[in-house]
Amino acid sequence: MTHIINVQNLTVAYREVPALWDVSFSIQKGSMTAIVGTNGAGKSTLMKTMLNLIQPVRGEITIMGESYDRIKEKYKKIAYVPQREAVDWNFPINCLDVVLMGRYGHIGLLKRPGKKDRDLAMEALKRFGMEYYHDRQIDELSGGQKQRVFLARAYVQDADLLFLDEPFGGVDAKTEQMTLELLQEEKKRGRTILVVTHDLHSLKKYFDMVLLLKTKLIASGQPDEVMTPENLTEAYGGMMHMDLRG
């Protein structure tokens, strides 16, 4: 078993308030992992720290055996679908151009996207059923459609690891399921996928591993092992009554 990501004793704090406390886990290559927990449990913080967007107070993260700074050709290794708030939706840009951004790493500095890149981007839009909207300004789309454009961008980037930060926020059940199916396909191609999500119902069907957070890592492992009533009560408080057997 190969561990593609290793997180050791990770502690992250915003000023004096700890957002993550002594979190350790490993992620296997070719697996699909869900990061779950309440709002403010540190889910996005964990993902952003893994992506080097936030500097930890303590602890060590290695991706493919390297610390983030030392990873060569990052664009070939790590793709990312941002949380919705992180993007400037008013930006003068159309869907095809957004997807083309997934090719920027491959194209390299000082060069322009060529016909091949455009074709790949268009193909990716087709795959996610968005080719009809290729020349729409990005904010003219619905939430689910925006999501698909960003998935197409990650797809066209063709990276080994795929990070998705709350991809199902404000997205209907149909789009969510379609996205999960597409992620399954990517997993079958050997990609490793991490998803920050609030949807506990989909865990068992689609995910190999769950990280249950509440600042500390309450539990990690297969969905069955993690989503026990005791763990859920600890993570979500007494309010959580869920039938996860389905």
Place this chain on the structure above:
Amino acid sequence: MIWEIFGISYTLAIVLLGSAIVGLMTGVLSVFFVLEKKSVMGDTIAHSSLPGVVVAFLLFLEKSQLTFAIGALISGFLAIIFVQTISRRTVLKEDVAIGVTLSIFFGVGVALLTYVQSLPLAAQAGLINYIFGNVAFLLKRDLYLLAAVTVFDLFVIISFWKEYKLIMFDRAYAEIIGLPVDKLDFLLTIAISVTIVVGIQIIGVVMIAGMLIAPAVGARQWTNSYRRMILISASIGVMSGVLGTLISANITDIPPGPAIIVFATSIAFISILFGYRHGTLVNWVHTHLTHRKIDHRKVMMEFLKSTNALDKSEGLTRLEFSLREYPRLNKEIINNLARCGYCKWLTDEKCAMTLRGVEIAKDFTVENSGSAEMVE
């Protein structure tokens, strides 16, 4: 010479060229300020360059564009460091930090300038022009400096075209895929600072800040494309530069800075009203038309639904509807549809759908089921 064709003097030709270049540079760079939502940063650099200019003058007691530029650059950078330190080290937000920094630096600048004006020196004359700008002193060699800065700006923007686009649109992603975001940021800050510093001579420290916003705001109303936005913004900049200078040259007592800014903001204002993409008026007309289009579609689809329910052997064109049976069909809508040839009036109260109308309505139905999400 070429300027003689237009009946203008050599001096005016130089001045016009200078202000056109400044308009071009500020026009292009304003796009970055507006899209990065950092318009106030330009304001800070511009206002804060004033004490640098005056101190440079006090140190060397001569009017040299180069020493002024260096002075302006240094105090502009100091101001930025000041802003960053305040917003990182204290609980104050960036906008507060900018407000504080801007007023302190500009205040010190004005105070120093007032002091210098009181000195019995001949060379101090004209220093006040740095506030509102003056093109009258523009010389041919100044044009070379302006041209060099333009080339540098355009080189930076064109070389890293796609990188800047990505950084402004989705910064986190740019960092994650390994773009040198900090270095590119720094390069752009240099380009902007240098531009402001050479630009203040012509349009002044107060007005250049406006030139770093207005052209892009105007341009954004006309397009949803990044490339076109930059081209339109550059055109607005050049146009304002030239027109403002012409006004200032022909009417005494109007300095070029304010004249240029008046043109740029007027164009921006007109664009906000009439802009093709986001203009207020266009939006209003568009909403109105969309509502009407939806009304038409609804009526057509209602026609079609009834068509399916009725006996088809009668022939589609023979299907009749009376306004009384279908209260949603109102006369105006039917009139419009009849004008398009989708249906016709049989009597005052009755209408029938044409074969063409049926085809169109079928298309609507298919389209609508496919793009239900689009409408939401």
